[in-house]
């Protein structure tokens with residue numbers, strides 16, 4: 114299977130400090146890949162490098178066969194930022210329709226995306242009046258309606274209840290079944306177990322790149338949360354190797 | 357570039373303003389109220405009001421669109437929508453022109469109200485036509501928007517953005533001939549005035565004031581205002597960086 118994302122020896126510095134220290138990994142097309150790691154480990158930074166908004170110091174990021182940030186990729190990638198980034202002084206529907214017009218996907222797709230994230234009843238509400246979880250979902254709707262080949266979702270389910278999380282993950286898998294590639298960051302372990310493959314970051318380095326089953330096997334436990342704890346704690350007191 | 361995306365962006369910006377009726381009211385009414393104030397300050401000197409009031413018709417749209425645009429653009433930067441936009445098929449110029457057209461529409465409404473009040477209620481008198489004055493006022497508004505788009509790149513907070521108004525706008529108002537004729541200023545101030553775009557916006561209005569038909573000098577002034585707008589938009593585009601640290 115072709116790789117939708119190929120990262121080679123990526124080094125990123127932010128605020129004068131190394132944030133990604135020579136990462137290499139690949140994400141296969143049509144899969145759901147989880148990006149996990151402690152807070153501050155560099156998940157958002159890696160995603161920004163993949164969508165082409167992050168200045169990188171060295172290394173290569175290839176997305177759908179093109180260098181990250183290529184103009185031609187812009188209609189093929191959907192990106193959900195960690196902090197909801199939509200217009201607070203527009204309604205949910207107005208936001209969705211505006212984003213749809215950027216991607217050329219039309220009003221119907223926009224209205225459907227709003228329903229898909231469970232905001233059908235709040236479509237006419239101003240975003241500034243939404244609850245935190247609703248706000249995040251409105252932002253997600255605007256990423257989903259891009260109908261892209263690659264969806265990069267930075268903590269798409271944070272602040273959502275278990276039923277909604279379940280629904281959203283079903284949508285993610287339905288999209289993957291149609292050939293869309295998804296890269297999803299998360300802190301929630303039951304979500305990690307729903308991924309085809311997991312990338313585990315720690316302090317800007319790649320600690321693991323495995324399927325959930327492999328990870329459980331390698332760390333000798335059936336509990337993914339426990340796997341992560343073991344992997345990360347095993348290294349906690351050791352200095353981070355700089356690539 | 358895509359005309360569709362540009363116009364959708366215009367629609368989006370106008371929609372945002374539509375949800376903020378108080379801002380609309382302020383933009384539409386404040387210039388007229390200030391004109392009323394000026395009219396009575398110069399109650400005994402209608403000729404002065406004809407000159408100052410007319411100049412203000414060009415200066416108001418410049419100031420209000422400068423402020424609205426720089427705050428709007430700053431919000432796009434600080435809320436992350438700008439960065440997100442730049443990962444979509446939207447071209448930088450789609451965004452800038454989208455804003456420019458939206459504020460031109462708003463400026464047209466503002467100019468309609470202000471010129472109507474000035475001519476019909478306050479008896480402002482010019483040789484040239486009201487329509488020409490409105491056209492120039494809209495041009496000044498778009499110039500204000502373009503300059504606001506550009507300068508907002510240098511502000512990282514609303515406090516800073518508002519403070520750019522005295523830095524960028526006040527010198528242009530002082531030097532454009534509003535409070536003292538340019539010809540009577542000392543040489544280096546005249547030279548400074550010569551390179552500031554608002555000078556030409558105001559000069560164009562003074563041409564309308566003195567002549568029934570459009571003069572060559574008025575067209576030259578208008579061309580300079582349009583040229584300055586294009587330069588400000590291009591500089592603004594250069595400040596929209598897709599990648600950041």
Ligand SMILES: Nc1ncnc2c1ncn2[C@@H]1O[C@H](COP(=O)(O)OP(=O)(O)OP(=O)(O)O)[C@@H](O)[C@H]1O
Nearest residue numbers: 127128132151152153154155156157158159195601
């Ligand atoms: N603009 C910035 N300037 C300087 N340092 C930054 C900047 N943005 C992020 N960092 C630093 O880079 C590191 C990685 O940040 P990043 O946002 O990628 O982490 P993350 O894994 O997404 O964390 P979280 O799970 O909390 O979202 C952190 O140490 C952070 O403090």
Ligand SMILES: [Mg+2]
Nearest residue numbers: 156157158195
């Ligand atoms: Mg993050």
